[in-house]
Amino acid sequence: MGDRVVVAHHVPCGRCHYCCHGNISMCAEFKKTNLDPGGFAEFVRVPVEHVESVAFPIPDSLTDNEASFMEPLACCVRAVKRAGIQSSDVVVVVGLGSIGLLFMQLIRHAGGKCIGLDLDPARRELADSLRSTATFAGSEPDFEESLASMTNGRGADAVLLTAANPPLVPTALSWLRAGGTCLVFASLHPDSDVTLDWNQLYYREINIVTSYSASPDDLREALQLLANGSVRVSLMTGHTFPLEWFSEALAAIESRTILKAIMTPSRVSSDQ
Numbered sequence: 181m182g183d184r185v186v187v188a189h190h191v192p193c194g195r196c197h198y199c200c201h202g203n204i205s206m207c208a209e210f211k212k213t214n215l216d217p218g219g220f221a222e223f224v225r226v227p228v229e230h231v232e233s234v235a236f237p238i239p240d241s242l243t244d245n246e247a248s249f250m251e252p253l254a255c256c257v258r259a260v261k262r263a264g265i266q267s268s269d270v271v272v273v274v275g276l277g278s279i280g281l282l283f284m285q286l287i288r289h290a291g292g293k294c295i296g297l298d299l300d301p302a303r304r305e306l307a308d309s310l311r312s313t314a315t316f317a318g319s320e321p322d323f324e325e326s327l328a329s330m331t332n333g334r335g336a337d338a339v340l341l342t343a344a345n346p347p348l349v350p351t352a353l354s355w356l357r358a359g360g361t362c363l364v365f366a367s368l369h370p371d372s373d374v375t376l377d378w379n380q381l382y383y384r385e386i387n388i389v390t391s392y393s394a395s396p397d398d399l400r401e402a403l404q405l406l407a408n409g410s411v412r413v414s415l416m417t418g419h420t421f422p423l424e425w426f427s428e429a430l431a432a433i434e435s436r437t438i439l440k441a442i443m444t445p446s447r448v449s450s451d452q
């Protein structure tokens with residue numbers, strides 16, 4: 181009683197065809213399982229399969245708010261694995277919201293170089309304070325020069341799309357070296373049409389990889405990375421809202437006034 185724990189929302193069965201092929205988030209059991217009644221509640225019922233597979237004690241070194249980053253960080257951990265990013269790689273991260281900042285730190289922690297792109301100067305500043313290699317507003321000449329000089333003119337080993345629009349996709353693919361990988365980590369509007377140069381993909385052996393959600397092992401690894409300080413999230417945990425202020429929190433996110441909103445149940449004191 182009284183232990184602090186952090187829990188993820190879905191649990192893969194670990195035995196089905198999808199799970200055996202590493203596609204844990206496509207497992208029927210994964211999609212079916214959930215916390216009851218869901219995330220934005222004062223109390224949640226945690227089913228037994230969650231307790232067994234995706235519930236972890238929070239290490240003393242982490243605040244509750246920091247530990248809440250376990251699940252999003254785990255999604256990034258899995259995505260980096262699926263993209264096959266290696267320690268010496270040069271990676272472009274598009275979008276420096278909270279997910280982009282997590283990706284950037286993972287790549288730096290692995291020994292890679294990371295160029296972050298975001299139109300918002302405040303987000304670029306935050307990325308710079310979290311060890312980005314370089315940041316730019318977008319596809320400007322300075323960015324292209326920097327990418328070329330970091331890669332001996334080859335192009336990026338990987339581009340991670342944490343934000344996207346249809347015209348950006350072919351542009352992002354053009355930043356890749358031959359054999360490079362574009363990791364898709366963002367949805368587009370359902371009516372979007374993306375035009376790709378199929379022959380460029382084929383002749384340049386370009387990989388397009390997607391990654392959706394995280395496995396129990398990724399969750400465990402993410403919590404470790406947070407606990408040992410390899411990934412720092414304290415700069416992203418400053419904005420907490422009581423549940424009653426859900427609309428205000430959403431408005432602050434939508435207007436980009438804040439990077440991340442953390443909702444706290446009213447009767448539990450927040451550690452900010």
Ligand SMILES: [Zn+2]
Nearest residue numbers: 193196199207
């Ligand atoms: Zn399964």
